Amino acid sequence: MKSSKCYVGLSLIISFLLVSCATVPVTGRRQLVVIPSSTMLSMSFQQYDEFLKSNKLSNNKEQIELVSRVGSRIQKAVEQYFAEENMSDALKNYDWEFNLVESPQVNAWCMSGGKVVVYTGILPITKDEAGLAVVMGHEVAHAVAKHGNERLSQSLATQMGGMALAIALQEKPEKTRQLWMSAFGIGTQFGVILPYSRLHESEADHLGLIFMAMAGYNPHNAVGFWERMAEMKGGKAPPEFVSTHPSDKTRIRKIKASLPAAMQYYKKSK
Numbered sequence: 001m002k003s004s005k006c007y008v009g010l011s012l013i014i015s016f017l018l019v020s021c022a023t024v025p026v027t028g029r030r031q032l033v034v035i036p037s038s039t040m041l042s043m044s045f046q047q048y049d050e051f052l053k054s055n056k057l058s059n060n061k062e063q064i065e066l067v068s069r070v071g072s073r074i075q076k077a078v079e080q081y082f083a084e085e086n087m088s089d090a091l092k093n094y095d096w097e098f099n100l101v102e103s104p105q106v107n108a109w110c111m112s113g114g115k116v117v118v119y120t121g122i123l124p125i126t127k128d129e130a131g132l133a134v135v136m137g138h139e140v141a142h143a144v145a146k147h148g149n150e151r152l153s154q155s156l157a158t159q160m161g162g163m164a165l166a167i168a169l170q171e172k173p174e175k176t177r178q179l180w181m182s183a184f185g186i187g188t189q190f191g192v193i194l195p196y197s198r199l200h201e202s203e204a205d206h207l208g209l210i211f212m213a214m215a216g217y218n219p220h221n222a223v224g225f226w227e228r229m230a231e232m233k234g235g236k237a238p239p240e241f242v243s244t245h246p247s248d249k250t251r252i253r254k255i256k257a258s259l260p261a262a263m264q265y266y267k268k269s270k
């Protein structure tokens with residue numbers, strides 16, 4: 001693709017890895033993703049299975065049901081969105097899965113290929129079905145916007161000296177596993193410690209609102225959810241300048257600005 005437009009300062013890895021450019025849906029931002037989709041998917045499926053084996057799944061039927069219902073609705077919305085944009089190819093070989101893990105962590109994530117985990121610890125803050133749709137829409141948005149690939153590409157460059165992933169996987173499997181986990185925000189607190197950059201967070205917020213709206217959930221629920229998150233943190237969040245994470249105020253302001261666009265999708269879903 002038009003690599004000339006990808007002037008991201010990552011030339012250090014370019015000589016080692018196959019360069020490919022992609023476009024983020026909705027925002028149209030050009031991004032540099034250097035890891036082939038097939039590699040991302042096979043790593044994702046493997047890491048996801050390992051994660052499920054080593055963590056306790058919830059046995060609360062009602063909550064499991066809720067997570068899978070919201071997940072399926074978000075999945076359909078994403079598929080519809082990509083079909084309308086003639087981008088369905090990007091979801092080829094996705095194998096969606098939605099699991100609820102028993103853990104006090106306030107967290108949720110989605111790996112490449114639609115592999116989602118929600119932690120029971122976030123449910124008191126999502127509060128209801130629409131609140132959960134805010135979180136799942138946001139996490140799925142990170143995945144379909146290839147933020148994990150971007151992050152992993154950057155980590156390989158900075159932490160492994162631009163070593164190609166195939167070599168890194170063979171020579172330093174434990175290190176690559178850690179990079180993978182951090183690329184997808186696994187093991188970090190949702191919205192508290194920053195798994196993603198500010199740019200990725202804004203993108204996921206915006207896209208997530210559209211996906212939840214297309215899935216038939218009123219996107220206005222996102223404001224309440226992020227206010228509850230802010231309250232939970234009790235003002236203990238680091239000030240904006242020391243982190244790349246948007247402050248709650250900035251985030252909520254941006255979400256409010258995205259609401260009119262998201263509402264167009266919500267009205268169409270009715």
Ligand SMILES: [Zn+2]
Pocket residue numbers: 138142196200201204
């Ligand atoms: Zn995020």
